[in-house]
Amino acid sequence: MAEEKKAKPKIQKEAVPIPKQPPEVxxxxxxxxxxxxxxxxxxxxxxxxxxxxxxxxxxxxxVEVDIPAFIRLIRERKxxxxxxxxxxxxxxxxxxxxxxPQENQCQKFCVLGKIGDPVSIGRLERFVADWxxxxxxxxxxxxxxxxKKVAVIGAGPAGLTAAADLAKLGHKVVIFEALHLPGGxxxxxxxxxxxxxxxxxxxxxxxxxxxxxIRTDCLIGRIHTIPELLKEEGFDAVFIGxxxxxxxxxxxxxxxxxxxxxxxxxxxxxxLMKSYNFPQYDTPIRIxKKVAVIGGGNVxxxxxxxxxxxxxxxxxxxxxxxxxxxxxxxxxxxxxEEEGVIFKLLTNPVRFIGNExxxxxxxxxxxxxxxxxxESGRRRPIPIEGSEFTIEVDTAIIxxxxxxxxxxQRTTEGLEVTRWGTIVADENGxxxxxxxxxxxxxxxxxxxxxxxxxxxxxxxxxxxxxxxxKK
Amino acid sequence: MYKIVTKKELxxxxxLFEVHxxxxxxxxxxxxxxxxxxxxxxxxxxxxISDLNLEKGTITFVFNEVGKTTFELGLLKEGDVLxxxxxxxxxPSEIKRFGKVLCVAGGVMIAPMLFQAKALREAGNHxxxxxxxxxxxxxxxxxxxxxxxxxxxxxxxxxxxGYKGLDFLKTLLKKEKFDRCxxxxxxxxxxxVSEITKPxxxxxxxxxxxxxxxxxxxxxxxxxxVAGKTRFxxxxxxxxxxxxxxxxxxxxxxxxxxxEERFSSILWEMLGGGKLFx
Numbered sequence: 001m002a003e004e005k006k007a008k009p010k011i012q013k014e015a016v017p018i019p020k021q022p023p024e025v026x027x028x029x030x031x032x033x034x035x036x037x038x039x040x041x042x043x044x045x046x047x048x049x050x051x052x053x054x055x056x057x058x059x060x061x062x063v064e065v066d067i068p069a070f071i072r073l074i075r076e077r078k079x080x081x082x083x084x085x086x087x088x089x090x091x092x093x094x095x096x097x098x099x100x101p102q103e104n105q106c107q108k109f110c111v112l113g114k115i116g117d118p119v120s121i122g123r124l125e126r127f128v129a130d131w132x133x134x135x136x137x138x139x140x141x142x143x144x145x146x147x148k149k150v151a152v153i154g155a156g157p158a159g160l161t162a163a164a165d166l167a168k169l170g171h172k173v174v175i176f177e178a179l180h181l182p183g184g185x186x187x188x189x190x191x192x193x194x195x196x197x198x199x200x201x202x203x204x205x206x207x208x209x210x211x212x213x214i215r216t217d218c219l220i221g222r223i224h225t226i227p228e229l230l231k232e233e234g235f236d237a238v239f240i241g242x243x244x245x246x247x248x249x250x251x252x253x254x255x256x257x258x259x260x261x262x263x264x265x266x267x268x269x270x271x272l273m274k275s276y277n278f279p280q281y282d283t284p285i286r287i288x289k290k291v292a293v294i295g296g297g298n299v300x301x302x303x304x305x306x307x308x309x310x311x312x313x314x315x316x317x318x319x320x321x322x323x324x325x326x327x328x329x330x331x332x333x334x335x336x337e338e339e340g341v342i343f344k345l346l347t348n349p350v351r352f353i354g355n356e357x358x359x360x361x362x363x364x365x366x367x368x369x370x371x372x373x374x375e376s377g378r379r380r381p382i383p384i385e386g387s388e389f390t391i392e393v394d395t396a397i398i399x400x401x402x403x404x405x406x407x408x409q410r411t412t413e414g415l416e417v418t419r420w421g422t423i424v425a426d427e428n429g430x431x432x433x434x435x436x437x438x439x440x441x442x443x444x445x446x447x448x449x450x451x452x453x454x455x456x457x458x459x460x461x462x463x464x465x466x467x468x469x470k471k
Numbered sequence: 472m473y474k475i476v477t478k479k480e481l482x483x484x485x486x487l488f489e490v491h492x493x494x495x496x497x498x499x500x501x502x503x504x505x506x507x508x509x510x511x512x513x514x515x516x517x518x519x520i521s522d523l524n525l526e527k528g529t530i531t532f533v534f535n536e537v538g539k540t541t542f543e544l545g546l547l548k549e550g551d552v553l554x555x556x557x558x559x560x561x562x563p564s565e566i567k568r569f570g571k572v573l574c575v576a577g578g579v580m581i582a583p584m585l586f587q588a589k590a591l592r593e594a595g596n597h598x599x600x601x602x603x604x605x606x607x608x609x610x611x612x613x614x615x616x617x618x619x620x621x622x623x624x625x626x627x628x629x630x631x632x633g634y635k636g637l638d639f640l641k642t643l644l645k646k647e648k649f650d651r652c653x654x655x656x657x658x659x660x661x662x663x664v665s666e667i668t669k670p671x672x673x674x675x676x677x678x679x680x681x682x683x684x685x686x687x688x689x690x691x692x693x694x695x696x697v698a699g700k701t702r703f704x705x706x707x708x709x710x711x712x713x714x715x716x717x718x719x720x721x722x723x724x725x726x727x728x729x730x731e732e733r734f735s736s737i738l739w740e741m742l743g744g745g746k747l748f749x
Contacts, residue, residue, distance in 0.1 A: 062516050173733065178557065178685075179557075179685060179687075180515070180554075180555040180557070182510060188685075188689070215602075216555070217555050217557040218557070219555060219557060219560060219613070219687050221497055221557075222503075222558070222559055222560060222561070223496065223558070224498075245688060245689065246688050246689065246691060246693040246703065246706070247689075247690070249691070249694075249701060251701075255701070256694060256696060256701065256720055257723075258723060258725060258727040259727075261692075262690065262691040262692075264689055264690050264691055265690035265691055265692045267683060268684050268685060268689065268690045269684060269690075273514070273515070273684065274512070278735070278737075279734065279735045279738055280511045280512065281513075281747070282512060282513050282514040282539060282540055282717065282735060283514045283515070283684070284728045284731030285731075286727070286728065286730075286731060286733065332594065337690060357723065358720070358723030358724070358726075404707060405687070405688040405706070406688070407687070407688060407706060456516055
């Protein structure tokens with residue numbers, strides 16, 4: 001107590017920088033870009049936290065991690081207790097510490113942000129999570145079984161979180177994953193250099209240690225339908241966390257030419273199938289000399305930076321609005337820029353031009369200007385007549401979003417769906433069918449890993465209440 | 472893990488596997504496919520389901536050895552296991568009483584076509600089957616076809632067995648009235664069949680198997696233009712109206728990775744290929 005009465009400690013306005021691979025090196029390898037804090041750096045950064053009496057940061061966290069508490073434990077070098085504190089709320093901290101947009105969440109509310117850099121909460125979360133992974137994960141104690149069985153569809157952020165929370169409450173949980181590896185977008189979507197796959201698998205292992213069973217290669221809607229899971233397979237409740245789904249295309253002439261990928265295809269090949277290691281891995285990828293990535297979100301940045309690492313000479317981001325409207329995280333835009341990605345803003349493709357073999361050779365674009373704000377609140381892009389021009393590209397990656405996968409909706413009678421194909425669910429994930437819950441991108445449309453985790457968490461709570469009150 | 476129960480060589484480079492996969496067998500229907508991986512570093516390849524046995528809990532598929540993945544697959548023996556099979560995928564074929572059905576099958580797709588023909592016969596159809604092969608030596612399942620179907624025609628690209636090419640169909644269609652045509656085989660064959668049936672106004676359904684990665688509605692590589700619209704073979708197909716498919720685009724899209732595939736096969740052979748597997 002005495003210390004508090006002393007003169008106010010000097011506030012460190014600047015965050016401890018995180019060591020990174022230099023841009024000229026990292027742009028040609030798939031190793032992780034941000035290297036993570038050392039113990040000393042983590043403690044120094046933790047020391048910047050003011051330990052507010054009424055902490056603002058927690059309200060920015062979709063899974064309500066007790067942020068000041070875990071930071072205090074880091075400060076005291078009680079790393080084991082720190083990670084336990086995080087894991088009370090978040091079962092996937094090594095992932096969240098890397099891919100959460102903290103600047104729009106916890107760190108946005110940090111009071112230090114008013115005078116300088118907010119506390120680097122994400123980096124600290126990553127530090128304690130990595131610290132634990134290095135020592136090997138401990139299996140937490142198993143609770144008394146409730147005798148209830150829950151099917152979780154999809155082993156992505158929403159499904160893994162819901163499964164972990166339900167298992168901690170004593171329910172038997174089986175995750176059905178359509179692909180051959182669990183992780184969902186964490187495996188197929190986010191590149192190795194941003195989220196190493198061994199980290200994903202380590203956190204998936206933690207979920208398994210909680211007692212969750214994961215069945216891969218099971219596409220629900222085909223191998224079992226949801227009504228079958230409930231009526232024939234003995235499940236008491238179902239959580240649907242099937243993610244963002246089918247790629248959206250531009251609908252422009254020439255879009256099916258060879259050399260044009262959806263971002264989903266491109267990233268699935270590179271990340272899930274590891275085609276950057278072709279031919280050691282069998283799935284091929286072809287990258288040309290000049291690559292155009294169409295879109296301005298995180299998926300576009302991931303695609304552009306992957307294209308560079310695969311050896312492309314020039315990579316362009318083609319985006320129809322200006323930099324201010326780009327939905328990608330500021331940090332990812334900076335990373336891409338540092339690595340040499342060229343931004344062609346206020347530009348929109350008009351058509352794709354192919355050669356005799358049906359391969360892409362050029363793209364016609366038109367310049368855009370910004371008009372009045374539209375429903376999204378961003379200024380509407382308007383084509384400037386007569387400003388068409390052609391750029392030579394031999395590869396294009398279309399990263400303009402996704403529409404929900406329709407298989408579950410088509411095979412589940414009575415499941416209410418919006419006109420966009422997303423599943424209708426309330427804020428606790430309750431759908432139009434009793435005992436069936438949904439959360440993440442399949443409900444909201446494309447959003448972030450952490451918002452999907454938040455949805456998984458809320459749904460787990462609601463499912464628990466439903467199961468315990470049933471009969 | 473999926474154990475290989477039966478392995479047969481049906482013709483040079485054409486092999487049949489019967490695999491223990493009871494959950495898939497319980498659900499599989501004619502027209503659907505699986506995606507399999509030979510090992511953890513492998514590709515995901517789609518193969519159409521050719522048969523199933525509910526008692527044994529098995530599914531059957533037939534494949535052509537054309538590249539590294541299928542070479543490796545072909546080296547597996549009875550008792551070996553496949554690490555990953557996802558399925559059944561895609562929409563099942565429409566099976567009902569159409570009346571007189573003309574089935575045209577090419578190459579390895581003869582096997583799944585007969586699976587469908589059996590269901591069509593059971594639904595009360597008169598089934599005329601055309602078995603198409605490149606050369607006589609590649610013909611298989613002729614006896615099975617004769618058992619299942621009302622009539623069987625054979626055609627080959629070089630005329631070494633049966634009719635030369637598919638032109639004889641024009642004469643057949645002038646003579647006999649068909650209510651539906653179903654074609655499964657190489658894209659060029661699907662195109663030819665659709666061109667032949669169109670003037671006769673016979674509803675024609677073709678099974679397209681473009682390149683796929685996930686096969687579940689994620690990657691979009693299997694896109695096909697049907698009636699001017701982009702459709703995904705894995706979730707909207709694999710069957711489409713044969714008179715509406717843009718075959719030329721499909722043919723070009725199938726060749727996208729030809730160089731990489733060739734490189735992979737050559738490298739595999741140079742490194743000892745099959746020998747690594749004993």
